[in-house]
Amino acid sequence: MASVPAVLTSEWTKIRTVSSTVWTLISAFVVTVAMGAALCALMNSQFDDLPPAQRATFDPTFISFSGMVLGQLAMVVFGVLVVGTEYSSGMIRTSLAAVPRRGSFLFSKVAVAGVLALVVGIVTSFVAFFLGQALLGDHRTDIGAEHVLRAVVGGGIYMGLIGIFSMGAATMLRSSMLSLGILMPFFFLVSQILSAVPGAKKVARYFPDQAGSKIMQVVPDAMNSGTAPYGPWGGLGILLAWVAAALLGGYLVLKKRDA
Numbered sequence: 001m002a003s004v005p006a007v008l009t010s011e012w013t014k015i016r017t018v019s020s021t022v023w024t025l026i027s028a029f030v031v032t033v034a035m036g037a038a039l040c041a042l043m044n045s046q047f048d049d050l051p052p053a054q055r056a057t058f059d060p061t062f063i064s065f066s067g068m069v070l071g072q073l074a075m076v077v078f079g080v081l082v083v084g085t086e087y088s089s090g091m092i093r094t095s096l097a098a099v100p101r102r103g104s105f106l107f108s109k110v111a112v113a114g115v116l117a118l119v120v121g122i123v124t125s126f127v128a129f130f131l132g133q134a135l136l137g138d139h140r141t142d143i144g145a146e147h148v149l150r151a152v153v154g155g156g157i158y159m160g161l162i163g164i165f166s167m168g169a170a171t172m173l174r175s176s177m178l179s180l181g182i183l184m185p186f187f188f189l190v191s192q193i194l195s196a197v198p199g200a201k202k203v204a205r206y207f208p209d210q211a212g213s214k215i216m217q218v219v220p221d222a223m224n225s226g227t228a229p230y231g232p233w234g235g236l237g238i239l240l241a242w243v244a245a246a247l248l249g250g251y252l253v254l255k256k257r258d259a
Helices: 004-017 019-049 052-056 060-064 068-089 091-098 102-139 148-173 176-194 198-204 208-216 232-256
Strands: none
Touching: 004 019, 004 102, 019 060, 019 068, 019 102, 060 102, 060 148, 068 091, 068 102, 068 148, 068 176, 068 208, 091 102, 102 148, 102 232, 148 176, 148 208, 148 232, 176 198, 176 208, 208 232
């Protein structure tokens, strides 16, 4: 039976030698930073044209993370590919033969890929923040301002957790195509649409992306986004609950079903 360090090393080798997983992390960084910078520059030039309600709740920190709407999709792809490639390539049989304890196999994979996703998320969050503030001009804030550091670090944690959640979902579904076919529309369309519908908004605010994004807000109800029944840490707790449920579901499926 392979030792834990050997399994971790093996998972790290798999991730860094598959170009698709590397490029999805690069894409998450580039898309998040570029889109956030563009929207910050646009906001700086059109700030005086905003409705009074949006000017009153303007959050210079949160606007820096506008690119995460798309950047998180790249992180979803990363999480799905880390797991789904095992099934599409048939490597899952070899992997489980080398590591019969399926719990050790899954959580070693999640540990390696999860730490990598969190590191990329933190770097992305800090770069997006500093570049965004530079483009906001007189409307910018500072990393030392109250709650700003929490929001910036939280943005990185959010991106990492979205990746880990996707790993759990892909383990349950056992297919990259099926996982992407469900998760991509969910995050990009369903969640965004329902959050804008008055009746459905009460449910959508408990979705992983809607709840988790609260950790990135410094100003309550940022940009007139509406009041939530929980704060930044409560929202992060809801996201963590989704992640835990996805990983538990993935473990149960992996344990009970054949490779």
